Amino acid sequence: MSWLRAASAGTRLLANRSSVGGRRGAMGAAGSGMGNNTSTSLGNSATTPVKQIQETISDNCVVIFSKTSCSYCTMAKKIFHDMNVNYKVVELDMHEYGNQFQDALHKMTGERTVPRIFVNGTFIGGATDTHRLHKEGKLLPLVHQCYLTKSKRKEVE
Ligand SMILES: N[C@@H](CCC(=O)N[C@@H](CS)C(=O)NCC(=O)O)C(=O)O
Numbered sequence: 001m002s003w004l005r006a007a008s009a010g011t012r013l014l015a016n017r018s019s020v021g022g023r024r025g026a027m028g029a030a031g032s033g034m035g036n037n038t039s040t041s042l043g044n045s046a047t048t049p050v051k052q053i054q055e056t057i058s059d060n061c062v063v064i065f066s067k068t069s070c071s072y073c074t075m076a077k078k079i080f081h082d083m084n085v086n087y088k089v090v091e092l093d094m095h096e097y098g099n100q101f102q103d104a105l106h107k108m109t110g111e112r113t114v115p116r117i118f119v120n121g122t123f124i125g126g127a128t129d130t131h132r133l134h135k136e137g138k139l140l141p142l143v144h145q146c147y148l149t150k151s152k153r154k155e156v157e
């Protein structure tokens with residue numbers, strides 16, 4: 001679990017609350033619980049890597065599968081950091097089963113490269129794709145959608 005906690009150290013809270021029309025706090029509350037979630041079973045060999053990845057991407061609005069040595073990955077993290085968006089990082093090169101996770105990501109996304117980035121449970125691409133989405137103004141809405149859905153789900157619970 002320690003690798004995961006360390007990887008989450010870069011997570012931040014969504015601060016751009018004004019853009020959700022007065023629903024102050026709703027997104028912050030959802031955000032604080034989600035990006036810092038370290039209870040994912042990634043690394044638990046009892047279940048398949050694909051299932052563990054699916055669980056991680058459904059528990060966290062933004063997940064970056066990364067390698068510590070990769071500057072493309074650093075660039076992707078910076079995009080979310082600069083937007084004040086909480087994200088979860090899985091550093092594959094620090095993980096015992098990193099290779100298996102990379103194989104699983106290959107199966108799920110069609111490429112084995114890093115970074116592999118998921119927003120709201122959906123694969124959005126690598127670093128250049130994410131950068132393009134951000135430049136087109138499409139990235140933050142995807143993140144907002146996730147937090148709004150999650151906070152609505154919380155209200156019904
Ligand atoms: N255009 C891709 C480039 C991805 C890429 O080429 N990643 C390299 C590292 S920068 C990679 O994954 N190499 C294989 C590996 O590390 O296993 C992106 O922006 O994500």
Ligand code: FES
Nearest residue numbers: 069070071072073
């Ligand atoms: S930028 Fe070189 S490994 Fe990603």
